[in-house]
Amino acid sequence: xxxxxxxxxxxxxxxxxxxxxxxxxxxxxxxxxxxxxxxxxxxxxxxxxxxxxxxxxxxxxxxxxxxxxxxxxxxxxxxxxxxxxxxxxxxxxxxxxxxxxxxxxxxxxxxxxxxxxxxxxxxxxxxxxxxxxxxxxxxxxxxxxxxxxxxxxxxxxxxxxxxxxxxxxxxxxxxxxxxxxxxxxxxxxxxx
Numbered sequence: 568x569x570x571x572x573x574x575x576x577x578x579x580x581x582x583x584x585x586x587x588x589x590x591x592x593x594x595x596x597x598x599x600x601x602x603x604x605x606x607x608x609x610x611x612x613x614x615x616x617x618x619x620x621x622x623x624x625x626x627x628x629x630x631x632x633x634x635x636x637x638x639x640x641x642x643x644x645x646x647x648x649x650x651x652x653x654x655x656x657x658x659x660x661x662x663x664x665x666x667x668x669x670x671x672x673x674x675x676x677x678x679x680x681x682x683x684x685x686x687x688x689x690x691x692x693x694x695x696x697x698x699x700x701x702x703x704x705x706x707x708x709x710x711x712x713x714x715x716x717x718x719x720x721x722x723x724x725x726x727x728x729x730x731x732x733x734x735x736x737x738x739x740x741x742x743x744x745x746x747x748x749x750x751x752x753x754x755x756x757x758x759x
Contacts, residue, residue, distance in 0.1 A: 572618045572629045572727050572745050577608045578650070579616040583731060586742075592616050593742035594734050613654045618727030618745075621646060627696045629727065630708055632744040634690055637670035638732025639743060641692055642717075643703055646724035656730075663717040664728060665692070665705045675715045683715055691746070696725065 573589040584595040594614060610616070622643075633639050645661030648654075656662040656676040664676045665683075675681040685707060692714075693706035698721055705714040729743050 572620060574616050574729070574745070575608075575619040575726075576616070577606060578610060580610045580612075580614045580731075582734075583614055583616055585616060589619070591742040591744040592729055592731065594731050594740060608650070610650045610654065612652055613650075614731040615640075615650075615654070616729050617644065618729075621724035621726045622696055622698055623724055624698050626698070628693065630691050630693045630746040631729070632691050632746060633667070634741045634744075636667070636732065636739055636741045636743070637735060638666075638668050638739050640664045640666040640676070640728070640730030640732065641694060641705070641743075642676075642728050643694075643696060643725045644728045646726060658717060658719055662728065663703045663719065664730065665715055666730065666732075668732065673714070675717065677717070681715070685712075685714065686710070687712070689714070694727070698725070 574585045574592055576585045579585055582594055583592050585592050631641055640656065642662065642664035648661035656664040657678050659678060662676065666674050666676055673683040673685050675683060687707060687710040689707040689709050691708040693708050695704045701719050701721055702716050704716040706712065707714055731743065732739050
């Protein structure tokens with residue numbers, strides 16, 4: 568459970584800027600030199616970056632500060648999920664994603680899409696993967712509430728996913744910031 572999630576710049580869409588410590592990402596004009604060269608790992612059309620570490624087993628928890636961003640998406644994807652062209656986030660395509668769009672529409676990207684009602688706007692999202700149980704759960708850390716749980720059968724490597732959403736003329740320029748949460752008692756359980 569003690570795995571530090573950091574961003575993999577080699578997967579970042581060319582319009583994204585990953586911080587030096589690899590803990591935050593924003594849309595921006597300062598492109599990484601790596602962004603100038605296309606590679607099979609990079610998202611070509613969708614503003615996404617993946618975490619460097621993948622999960623083959625176990626239980627893992629991390630938090631992401633979303634702040635006041637009007638659009639974002641968080642979750643996990645299969646290592647082999649498509650990254651080129653238009654990407655459709657759905658479990659059928661190897662993506663398990665929770666999204667906010669238009670400043671107030673929360674959705675679990677299932678087929679069909681599952682609309683969600685949240686009583687408190689989250690500023691930080693907790694993500695809990697239980698690989699063997701086939702569950703990816705999302706929590707609103709702001710009010711300690713459960714948002715949604717995907718259930719599926721996983722195989723292979725799953726990687727954390729960070730979707731920046733549309734730029735919206737600068738209104739969505741705030742970064743997504745990863746927080747590492749350590750289990751202080753070593754119990755394998757984080758209390759939200």
